[in-house]
Amino acid sequence: MHKINAFFSWFSRPRQQNQVLLIKGSYYYDADRIDATGQFSLNMPLQLRPEPDNEYDANAIQVWVSDNLSQAHLLGYIPRADAKRMNWLIDHQSLSDCRLETCYRQYQRLYLYMNVSSHLTLWQRIQINWFV
Template identity: 35%
Template structure:
């Protein structure tokens, strides 16, 4: 069974809340970084010291496709890694998004069960549409499994990304998503989880530190 098939066997192929989760509270945490900035030193908001990072312009050049159309990138320690130069870029990098590797930090984790869930890099993240959400009809919740194999809500896709992603999901597309940064249940050393939209096979390659 391939990773994509396993993902569907665990969570099912629907973009809607599974039946066993239908009684869960589906409120939307409206987290705005401009009003609620993360504290200095948070590994999700700042670039942790000790690693070389790309500037925005450098990343645009480094992650541009080569003459064969390949983008040279891997995932290491929750960040994008460029093997030829040894430099890093955080989740949400715009150049990589343009080239098909859309990623984002999970929002609202403080209001949900992020520390109870296993959000280790490489594990599937289940995206669930909440069209009846009173705060945002484009809301997309992010779920993961806990130690007992039960699905728990981790947080939400940011509102800007949710607008475009909701259209795809509402049209019937099953969007594969995986955690590129996160922790095992009970730990929060990596900072808030981050998710990448990609296939299971591509995720394996990205995490293998091969030149993706």
């Protein structure tokens, strides 16, 4: 009986997962302006906001950042391939942190990557990998 309880305890214990994602469409929004003022810093917190009424993708998720004056700026979107999974994490309150991972320029274009941390049990990892 003790082994069974230990198994279920291990099975239901949340584990941290990190995923690094490119922020798409940043050249259409406020990212260049924020970069020009030097306000980007690594590990700065980002906010994810689902946009279910988006006409192109019902799973669209916006990526926002607050500047030094507490103004919110839209940086871009989560890639479409990852949006459904991220929506599932948001709906199940499994996201623990979202931060700016890397910021660089290549050929006049700004590239932003974010690190998304989540805490999932084994059963949740199975659900998200098989059913989402």
